[in-house]
Amino acid sequence: MTTSGLFRSFRFGAAAMAAALLALGSGSALAAGQNLADRHVARGMKCDACHVSASGGALKAADTDYGVCATCHGDYQKMIEKTAAKHKDSGQPNPHAQHDGALPCTECHKAHKPGVNYCAQCHSFVYKVP
Numbered sequence: 693m694t695t696s697g698l699f700r701s702f703r704f705g706a707a708a709m710a711a712a713l714l715a716l717g718s719g720s721a722l723a724a725g726q727n728l729a730d731r732h733v734a735r736g737m738k739c740d741a742c743h744v745s746a747s748g749g750a751l752k753a754a755d756t757d758y759g760v761c762a763t764c765h766g767d768y769q770k771m772i773e774k775t776a777a778k779h780k781d782s783g784q785p786n787p788h789a790q791h792d793g794a795l796p797c798t799e800c801h802k803a804h805k806p807g808v809n810y811c812a813q814c815h816s817f818v819y820k821v822p
């Protein structure tokens with residue numbers, strides 16, 4: 693695969709996906725339409741599952757977003773294993789099989805707003821980020 697081929701602009705695709713996720717969030721009271729933090733709270737976790745204090749502010753694990761998520765979910769390798777079945781026949785790489793080292797989980801998973809397809813800055817992979 694050539695670098696020029698990969699560096700195409702898919703910003704419009706990403707924007708359309710974000711808009712679709714926003715529409716889902718505003719139009720529905722279902723847990724699936726809420727932001728990630730709300731869905732954790734709906735499962736019985738409190739704000740201090742991720743934050744030091746119950747009112748938000750500093751995140752619990754060190755000062756990296758990667759750390760606080762990995763506390764419960766594990767690292768990228770663990771996530772690749774967990775989501776392997778979803779990507780077996782998808783024709784695109786597992787989104788957790790990324791090449792940017794200790795990329796914060798929150799580059800894609802936004803706690804208080806819809807997720808973002810970080811990879812789409814450079815690739816045409818279509819990911820719906822929960």
Ligand code: HEC
Nearest residue numbers: 729732733738739741742746747748749757798802803804
């Ligand atoms: C699943 C982990 C998680 C939970 C649960 C969570 N947060 Fe957050 N929160 C984050 C992360 C990560 C950020 C940093 C911004 C981002 O990545 O979205 C953040 C940012 C914030 C901010 C900074 C402003 C902002 O929106 O970026 C406030 C305030 C906040 N959270 C309050 C809360 C409150 C209040 C609750 C409980 C209702 C809560 N959070 C539950 C992960 C969480």
Ligand code: HEC
Nearest residue numbers: 731732735737741742760761763764765797798801803822
């Ligand atoms: C205190 C433990 C804890 C922390 C910290 C935590 N999670 Fe979770 N998360 C859970 C549990 C428990 C579930 C429900 C079971 C499952 O799907 O693994 C869940 C579910 C999820 C899901 C799938 C379900 C959904 O509603 O989308 C995603 C995605 C997710 N977490 C991402 C994150 C990210 C990103 C962070 C860091 C900002 C984070 N979690 C921090 C415990 C945690």
Ligand code: HEC
Nearest residue numbers: 761762765767768775778787797800810811819820821822
């Ligand atoms: C490049 C974007 C991206 C990054 C970075 C990312 N994720 Fe994900 N994640 C996704 C997408 C897309 C899904 C939806 C399921 C799938 O396609 O595998 C997902 C699904 C999940 C789920 C739900 C898994 C399930 O059982 O359905 C959890 C939990 C999760 N991610 C945790 C993490 C953690 C922890 C990190 C950081 C170590 C992380 N993610 C980093 C894109 C990302």
Ligand code: HEC
Nearest residue numbers: 693694695698785786787788789790791810811813814815
């Ligand atoms: C800033 C731009 C950029 C971002 C963001 C990016 N990539 Fe890449 N990616 C590249 C470049 C450049 C290459 C090397 C292309 C080549 O070998 O010609 C590459 C190569 C790859 C390859 C190997 C492709 C091949 O045929 O060898 C995979 C798989 C991949 N990226 C997945 C991802 C995933 C998953 C994400 C999101 C987590 C991501 N990338 C985010 C620029 C990016």
